[in-house]
Amino acid sequence: xxxxxxxxxxxxxxxxxxxxxxxxxxxxxxxxxxxxxxxxxxxxxxxxxxxxxxxxxxxxxxxxxxxxxxxxxxxxxxxxxxxxxxxxxxxxxxxxxxxxxxxxxxxxxxxxxxxxxxxxxxxxxxxxxxxxxxxxxxxxxxxxxxxxxxxxxxxxxxxxxxxxxxxxxxxxxxxxxxxxxxxxxxxxxxxxxxxxxxxxxxxxxxxxxxxxxxxxxxxxxxxxxxxxxxxxxxxxxxxxxxxxxxxxxxxxxxxxxxxxxxxxxxxxxxxxxxxxxxxxxxxxxxxxxxxxxxxxxxxxxxxxxxxxxxxxxxxxxxxxxxxxxxxxxxxxxxxxxxxxxxxxxxxxxxxxxxxxxxxxxxxxxxxxxxxxxxxxxxxxxxxxxxxxxxxxx
Numbered sequence: 001x002x003x004x005x006x007x008x009x010x011x012x013x014x015x016x017x018x019x020x021x022x023x024x025x026x027x028x029x030x031x032x033x034x035x036x037x038x039x040x041x042x043x044x045x046x047x048x049x050x051x052x053x054x055x056x057x058x059x060x061x062x063x064x065x066x067x068x069x070x071x072x073x074x075x076x077x078x079x080x081x082x083x084x085x086x087x088x089x090x091x092x093x094x095x096x097x098x099x100x101x102x103x104x105x106x107x108x109x110x111x112x113x114x115x116x117x118x119x120x121x122x123x124x125x126x127x128x129x130x131x132x133x134x135x136x137x138x139x140x141x142x143x144x145x146x147x148x149x150x151x152x153x154x155x156x157x158x159x160x161x162x163x164x165x166x167x168x169x170x171x172x173x174x175x176x177x178x179x180x181x182x183x184x185x186x187x188x189x190x191x192x193x194x195x196x197x198x199x200x201x202x203x204x205x206x207x208x209x210x211x212x213x214x215x216x217x218x219x220x221x222x223x224x225x226x227x228x229x230x231x232x233x234x235x236x237x238x239x240x241x242x243x244x245x246x247x248x249x250x251x252x253x254x255x256x257x258x259x260x261x262x263x264x265x266x267x268x269x270x271x272x273x274x275x276x277x278x279x280x281x282x283x284x285x286x287x288x289x290x291x292x293x294x295x296x297x298x299x300x301x302x303x304x305x306x307x308x309x310x311x312x313x314x315x316x317x318x319x320x321x322x323x324x325x326x327x328x329x330x331x332x333x334x335x336x337x338x339x340x341x342x343x344x345x346x347x348x349x350x351x352x353x354x355x356x357x358x359x360x361x362x363x364x365x366x367x368x369x370x371x372x373x374x375x376x377x378x379x380x381x382x383x384x385x386x387x388x389x390x391x392x393x
Contacts, residue, residue, distance in 0.1 A: 004075040007186040013075065016068040017181055020103060023061050028156060030054040039295035044376045048252060051121035055114060059127045062107035069100070081175050081188045092165060093196050095158050097203030102155040105207070109148040116141035117290040121252070138258070138288055146214040154210050237268030237276065238352060243387025245282070250378030251292055258289030258296075267316075267389060271347055274318025278326055282310040301367045307333045314339070322346055324356075335365045343385065350391040357384040 003010045009017070034050050037043055080089045114123060115134040123129055134140070169177035176187025243265075248257045262283035269276030285304045289296045297304045314328015322344045330339040343356020360381040362368050371377045 001184060004078065005186065006076050006079050007188045008078055008180050008184050010075070010184065012071055013068075014181060014184060016064060016071065020061055020064050020068065023057050023064070024103065024155070024159070027054055027057045027061065028152070028159075030057070031152065039292075039298060042370065044252075044371075048121045052124060055110060055121065056124040056127065058107035058110050059123055061103055062111070065100075065103040065107075068103075078180055079188045081169075081177055082173075083189075090199050090202070091161075093199035094202045094206070095161050095165070097199055098154065098158045098206055099162060101203065101207055102151055102158065105211075106148060106151045106155055109144045109151060112144040113141050113148060113291075116144060117256075136257075138290065141290065143215055147211055150210050150214040154206070237266075237392060238389040239392050240265045240267070240387055240389045243354075243385070246384040247289070248382040248384070249289070249292075249296075250374070250380070252376060256290050256292060258287065258293065260284065260287050262286035265387070265389075269316055269345075269352070274324070276316035278312070278314055278316055278328075280312045282312075284308055284310055284332075300370055301362070303333055312339065312341075314341075318345075330360070332365050333367070337364045341383070341385070352389045352391075354385065354387045354389070357382065359383070 001008070001010050002012055004013055030050055031054055034047060034054065037047060037050075039047070080092070083089060111123075111131055112134055115130040116137050166178050169175055176185055179185040180187055244259060245263055246257060246259045248255055250256070260282050262285075263280060265278060265280045267276065267278050284302045285297070285308050287293065287297055287302060287304070296302055299305070310330065310332040312328060312330045314326045316324055316326050318324050319342075324343055324345045326341045326343065328339060329336045331337075337360075339358060339360065341356055341358040343354050346353045360383060361379050362377070362381055363379055368377050
């Protein structure tokens with residue numbers, strides 16, 4: 001039988017149930033494997049394959065969930081076998097509601113993460129890489145990641161409860177609850193049709209609490225739109241009021257842009273001579289680099305556990321008009337490398353605006369030795385600086 005009855009599930013409903021169940025369990029396993037796999041040059045290809053599979057399965061689940069809901073709306077739902085057990089029926093209906101919502105929330109939040117950041121691993125055809133109206137935003141990706149994590153925990157708990165309930169019905173109650181979904185066997189009294197208002201409200205309450213906690217309790221503490229999170233330090237020259245220090249790398253052929261949130265610059269500059277000095281201290285533990293943040297902070301790259309700061313110190317000279325150059329040394333992971341940074345400087349009524357950048361080579365700092373070519377991680381690291389400073393005093 002293709003369609004449902006009030007006493008049994010049809011072939012279509014059973015197909016949606018079991019296909020989504022198997023895909024969800026596979027995706028949970030892939031997510032856990034990826035979570036506990038060490039990020040290194042030896043594992044990057046494996047992780048790319050794993051996460052591409054994970055994301056594609058997730059989007060497939062979302063597509064099946066849409067079709068499942070459309071089908072469910074058009075079909076009668078088999079009634080509970082024990083409507084007199086009101087608490088048990090309420091719990092089962094609530095678990096079903098939470099599970100239905102989870103197969104939307106979990107893949108959709110994962111897709112938002114992938115759309116909002118430069119994806120480490122592509123979603124396979126025929127699904128698109130991005131969702132409409134989802135901008136590239138580290139803050140949005142972080143919020144979606146929190147929802148994805150909470151939703152994953154909630155899904156795992158509901159799956160365990162759902163399986164436990166099915167086992168109870170099969171081994172203890174020995175009724176036809178599991179058989180109705182397994183082989184479509186009819187069971188139950190069609191006249192027994194309890195209301196579902198309470199379980200519907202409970203489902204909404206659970207998801208409101210879960211998503212609210214994800215967005216508020218576990219909200220990111222950084223502000224991606226601000227630059228230096230360290231207090232502005234007054235020097236004899238200029239005081240930085242606002243700015244952004246962005247870095248861009250190439251990962252698996254795709255550009256990934258992030259930032260160092262906490263940094264501090266001491267600047268002295270004479271407008272008459274066009275000369276000055278700069279010393280910038282960067283808190284490398286505040287590095288944010290989308291999906292590869294943890295890997296970038298690890299021992300193969302910035303090694304923030306051992307080296308939590310980097311320092312650039314150099315001299316400023318005017319080249320031509322607003323064009324200036326800062327030449328000095330960048331000390332990072334105990335390696336001091338000569339660096340030249342070209343930038344435009346405009347000073348108006350005691351306020352200076354700086355915009356410029358430079359390109360570094362990770363190999364100069366001994367970074368990523370496990371990645372000897374650019375197939376996984378590019379050699380070049382683009383640095384972009386934009387800041388506003390006021391004349392001290």
